[in-house]
Amino acid sequence: MSSKRSVTIEDVARAANVSRQTVSRVINRLPSVSADAKARVEEAIARLGYVPNLAARRMGGARSFLIMAINDRARTIENWAAGRGNDWVDQMLYGGMMACEERGYHMLFELVDTEPTQAAQQMQRILTSLQPDGIILTQPHSENPALAAQLRERARPFVRIGLPNPDIPAVSVHMDEAGAARAAVEHLTALGHADIALLAGDARYRGSLARREGYVAAMRTAGHSPRVEEGDFSYDKAATIAARWFDEGDGPSAIIAENDEMAFAVLREAGRRGIKVPDRLSLLCFEDTPGVRFSVPPLSAIRQPTAEMVAKACDLLIDRAEGKEVEEEVHVLPFELIVRETTGPRRR
Amino acid sequence: MSSKRSVTIEDVARAANVSRQTVSRVINRLPSVSADAKARVEEAIARLGYVPNLAARRMGGARSFLIMAINDRARTIENWAAGRGNDWVDQMLYGGMMACEERGYHMLFELVDTEPTQAAQQMQRILTSLQPDGIILTQPHSENPALAAQLRERARPFVRIGLPNPDIPAVSVHMDEAGAARAAVEHLTALGHADIALLAGDARYRGSLARREGYVAAMRTAGHSPRVEEGDFSYDKAATIAARWFDEGDGPSAIIAENDEMAFAVLREAGRRGIKVPDRLSLLCFEDTPGVRFSVPPLSAIRQPTAEMVAKACDLLIDRAEGKEVEEEVHVLPFELIVRETTGPRRR
DNA sequence: CTGAAAGCGCTTACAG
DNA sequence: CTGAAAGCGCTTACAG
Numbered sequence: 001m002s003s004k005r006s007v008t009i010e011d012v013a014r015a016a017n018v019s020r021q022t023v024s025r026v027i028n029r030l031p032s033v034s035a036d037a038k039a040r041v042e043e044a045i046a047r048l049g050y051v052p053n054l055a056a057r058r059m060g061g062a063r064s065f066l067i068m069a070i071n072d073r074a075r076t077i078e079n080w081a082a083g084r085g086n087d088w089v090d091q092m093l094y095g096g097m098m099a100c101e102e103r104g105y106h107m108l109f110e111l112v113d114t115e116p117t118q119a120a121q122q123m124q125r126i127l128t129s130l131q132p133d134g135i136i137l138t139q140p141h142s143e144n145p146a147l148a149a150q151l152r153e154r155a156r157p158f159v160r161i162g163l164p165n166p167d168i169p170a171v172s173v174h175m176d177e178a179g180a181a182r183a184a185v186e187h188l189t190a191l192g193h194a195d196i197a198l199l200a201g202d203a204r205y206r207g208s209l210a211r212r213e214g215y216v217a218a219m220r221t222a223g224h225s226p227r228v229e230e231g232d233f234s235y236d237k238a239a240t241i242a243a244r245w246f247d248e249g250d251g252p253s254a255i256i257a258e259n260d261e262m263a264f265a266v267l268r269e270a271g272r273r274g275i276k277v278p279d280r281l282s283l284l285c286f287e288d289t290p291g292v293r294f295s296v297p298p299l300s301a302i303r304q305p306t307a308e309m310v311a312k313a314c315d316l317l318i319d320r321a322e323g324k325e326v327e328e329e330v331h332v333l334p335f336e337l338i339v340r341e342t343t344g345p346r347r348r
Numbered sequence: 349m350s351s352k353r354s355v356t357i358e359d360v361a362r363a364a365n366v367s368r369q370t371v372s373r374v375i376n377r378l379p380s381v382s383a384d385a386k387a388r389v390e391e392a393i394a395r396l397g398y399v400p401n402l403a404a405r406r407m408g409g410a411r412s413f414l415i416m417a418i419n420d421r422a423r424t425i426e427n428w429a430a431g432r433g434n435d436w437v438d439q440m441l442y443g444g445m446m447a448c449e450e451r452g453y454h455m456l457f458e459l460v461d462t463e464p465t466q467a468a469q470q471m472q473r474i475l476t477s478l479q480p481d482g483i484i485l486t487q488p489h490s491e492n493p494a495l496a497a498q499l500r501e502r503a504r505p506f507v508r509i510g511l512p513n514p515d516i517p518a519v520s521v522h523m524d525e526a527g528a529a530r531a532a533v534e535h536l537t538a539l540g541h542a543d544i545a546l547l548a549g550d551a552r553y554r555g556s557l558a559r560r561e562g563y564v565a566a567m568r569t570a571g572h573s574p575r576v577e578e579g580d581f582s583y584d585k586a587a588t589i590a591a592r593w594f595d596e597g598d599g600p601s602a603i604i605a606e607n608d609e610m611a612f613a614v615l616r617e618a619g620r621r622g623i624k625v626p627d628r629l630s631l632l633c634f635e636d637t638p639g640v641r642f643s644v645p646p647l648s649a650i651r652q653p654t655a656e657m658v659a660k661a662c663d664l665l666i667d668r669a670e671g672k673e674v675e676e677e678v679h680v681l682p683f684e685l686i687v688r689e690t691t692g693p694r695r696r
Numbered sequence: 697c698t699g700a701a702a703g704c705g706c707t708t709a710c711a712g
Numbered sequence: 713c714t715g716a717a718a719g720c721g722c723t724t725a726c727a728g
Contacts, residue, residue: 006476008705019715024707032713051476053705055406059720060707064403080442080655085433085638089441094428097459106478109457111445128354128399130454290433294642307428356721367699372723380697401721407704408723 007050015044027052028062054106058131063321065105067314068132069096070123070141073111087289088138088306095307096136099314107314108132114140120150127154134317136161136310143168143206157320159313163206164330171316173309173331177207178214180302180335181256184284185218187300187337188254191345193282194224197245197252199231199238199262211258211286227252231262238262242269253346254282260289263299267342278344288338297341305333355398363392375400376410402454406479411669413453415662416480417444418471418489421459435637436486436654443655444484447662455662456480462488468498475502482665484509484658491516491554505668507661511554512678519664521657521679525555526562528650528683529604532632533566535648535685536602539693541630542572545593545600547579547586547610556606559634563604575600579610586610590617601694602630608637611647615690626692636686645689653681 009027013020018037025033026041033041044050058064069092079086089109096107108130112122119141126132135158141147142160148168151158160172181198188196198215201208212228219226231238238257245251246269257263263285267277275281277297285292288301312333316326357375361368366385373381374389381389392398406412417440427434437457444455456478460470467489474480483506489495490508496516499506508520529546536544546563549556560576567574579586586605593599594617605611611633615625623629625645633640636649660681664674 006705010705020706021708021715022713025714028707034713037713049472051473053479054477055403055412055479056705056720057707058403059407059722060705061720062707077442077446080438083435083439083636083638083641083651085435086438087431087433089438090428090434091431093437093457094425097457098425106456108454109441109445124397125399129402131401131403288431290431291639291642293431294639296644303431354721358721368722369699369724370697373698376723382697385697404704404721405723407706408721409704410723 006053007048009050009052011048012041012044012050015048016040063133064131066108066130066132067096067100067105067134067136067317068108068110068126068130069136069138069310070110070112070126071138072140073113076111085290091306092138092310095310095312096314098307099311100318103315103318105133105314105318112141116144116146119144119147123147123150127151127156132156133321134158134314136313136317138162139205142172157317159316161309161313163210165206169329171326171329171331173312173316173333174207175304175309175335176332177210177335178217180286180337181211181214182218183335183337184256184286184302185215185222187339187343188256188282188284189222189224191254191282191343193254193346194222195227195252196224196254196256197227197229199241199255199257199266200228201231201233201258203230208258215256231258233259233261235261235265238265239269242266246270246273246275251281253280254284254343257283257285259287260285260292260299260301263292263301263342264295267295267299277342279347282344282346283342293340300340300343301338303336303338305335308333354401355396357398357400359396360389360392360398363396364388411481412479414456414478414480415444415448415453415482415484415665416456416458416474416478417484417486417658418458418460418474419486420488421461424459433638439654440486440658443658443660444662446655447659448666451663451666453481453662453666460489464492464494467492467495471495471498475499475504480504481669482506482662484661484665486510487553490520505665507664509657509661511558513554517677519674519677519679521660521664521681522555523652523657523683524680525558525683526565528634528685529559529562530566531683531685532604532634532650533563533570535687535691536604536630536632537570537572539602539630539691541602541694542570543575543600544572544602544604545575545577547589547603547605547614548576549579549581549606549610551578559606579606581607581609583609583613586613587617590614594618594621594623599629601628602632602691605631605633607635608633608640608647608649611640611649611690612643615643615647625690627695630692630694631690641688648688648691649686651684651686653683656681 009020009023012023023041054065100107112119138161142162145167160170163174164172203209216226229241284300286302288303292299292301319326357368357371360371371389402413448455460467486509490510493515508518511522512520551557564574577589632648634650636651640647667674
């Protein structure tokens with residue numbers, strides 16, 4: 001069955017006694033093929049085990065059947081090199097590979113530098129060497145207008161993962177950040193908390209800003225006054241803030257941290273001082289990377305639907321590649337609030 | 349600079365006033381190009397920002413510049429779906445992408461089922477649709493003789509990650525498992541331990557077998573009697589064994605676990621009984637996934653050089669693709685013994 | 697050292 | 713509905 005040479009469209013055409021265009025039409029599910037011819041071709045394909053050569057398809061002027069996800073080089077490599085897990089990459093591959101496979105595409109994963117000149121050059125290389133049918137841009141590339149312009153100029157469809165950016169008209173997929181912040185507040189108020197602080201990330205990030213707004217709005221709705229601290233997404237900064245709260249005695253009764261790292265810092269500082277979680281302090285975080293399950297106690301968290309967002313992006317891109325018009329510009333995916341063991345009513 | 353159409357070899361040829369073969373020779377670093385022509389071509393490439401189209405190169409009968417790493421589908425997806433990290437995949441991508449990039453190749457990552465018939469079919473599809481220049485086989489595919497035969501028949505170079513398998517003649521890359529087991533024993537004997545148990549994996553795995561042999565040999569050399577328990581790589585099994593050891597009072601003073609999971613189980617059971625690690629029990633594990641750093645206390649471990657093994661496999665495959673003869677069949681990579689906080693002298 | 701020719705396996709218009 | 717022709721951007725022999 002399997003010899004050194006692959007079975008080609010020509011072999012199928014001969015076996016089915018049709019021309020290779022007809023085979024091509026069947027493969028690509030184009031109309032205008034007689035039922036009879038179609039059946040013969042399909043039989044031949046199955047019998048010979050024919051699989052189209054993607055390079056040839058691409059060369060014929062068609063699609064490449066490749067969707068390319070772009071990630072930030074430095075950050076990704078740093079995580080890998082440190083032997084840390086890389087939840088974002090894992091979930092991205094998961095969502096992307098499954099979505100692509102289902103529709104006969106392949107997911108490619110590339111690293112691009114943040115520095116704009118380098119990014120542009122690398123993007124150029126990737127586009128012409130691999131010729132992907134679609135590109136997925138993640139942070140920080142999703143916020144780089146020059147990259148978007150470059151893709152547009154070269155007529156390469158792309159989707160941003162992230163909240164819409166007014167400077168970058170493009171299809172984008174994101175999680176409902178504001179809604180998640182609201183849900184976090186509601187979860188905590190339902191447990192009886194009133195003094196709920198937001199250990200914020202960085203307001204320069206669109207997502208962070210949206211969470212902040214959601215948080216503030218929800219607090220006002222509940223009749224509580226918001227309390228935002230700039231945590232900068234960093235462990236050290238969060239630890240300093242938590243230490244101050246705990247030592248000065250005016251700490252909140254519940255904290256929402258915008259990422260896992262900051263939540264770990266709070267947990268650590270609380271532990272050092274014998275402050276029981278959740279009895280004396282409730283803690284909830286955004287992000288939900290794998291380590292969160294293993295903290296003591298395991299953290300309640302807002303789960304970011306990374307796999308789902310990437311899968312959605314792939315689907316949108318494949319729709320485009322197949323000529324379906326994508327009308328919606330903005331796609332919002334639901335979050336998940338996972339209650340583990342760091343949130344509860346306050347006890348003395 | 350960047351227009352809708354990509355710059356092609358033809359554009360470069362025209363700009364440099366040579367034929368496209370000459371450009372091709374320069375790109376592929378073939379000899380027999382005059383210094384003068386070469387300089388003109390290189391200048392034109394730089395000026396126009398030319399990047400060869402990989403699909404076209406492939407079609408021209410050359411390489412695809414694609415190296416494909418194959419992983420087990422079910423296991424990989426299960427980890428992803430559970431939201432657990434996937435250290436193996438992360439490190440594989442890390443090593444593979446860096447190695448490929450350095451030599452102008454791209455790393456592709458594909459999932460293949462374990463079931464032999466499906467595996468063969470999927471492999472067939474992958475080979476003909478993507479036409480990779482080389483394949484990297486990991487567990488369990490690396491132990492499937494039919495897959496190896498298929499690759500050989502289709503003349504596709506491949507490298508196995510894993511210990512040599514007498515039934516599968518092939519280039520293979522692996523870690524020095526026996527040496528690592530020996531080093532583990534030596535580390536513990538140096539701390540004064542004599543009653544060192546091996547919480548073993550599964551002897552049907554080649555690597556597990558090698559560790560067992562290394563362990564036994566090292567124990568004999570040290571004049572101690574070996575003590576092997578079949579842990580089956582599972583948390584539950586390891587917990588049962590540890591419980592028995594601790595409760596019957598004849599437990600070893602040090603334990604070497606063949607993976608992280610089993611070490612976590614031991615740590616848990618010890619903790620429950622107030623057995624201090626490392627004061628009353630030393631514990632060391634193989635594998636060293638990211639979670640190991642966060643256990644309390646952090647586990648001493650033998651680090652598996654996953655990234656390095658995959659990088660090595662890529663290099664070997666690229667050497668082959670570029671016509672360099674690879675003479676060595678077996679490539680052994682060093683492990684790393686990372687002493688954290690679970691191993692120490694016994695104290696009362 | 698250099699180029700004209702043929703071909704890789706497909707698809708896209710174009711006729712019929 | 714169906715096929716003959718041309719072409720995609722390269723490389724591989726083959727001449728010179």
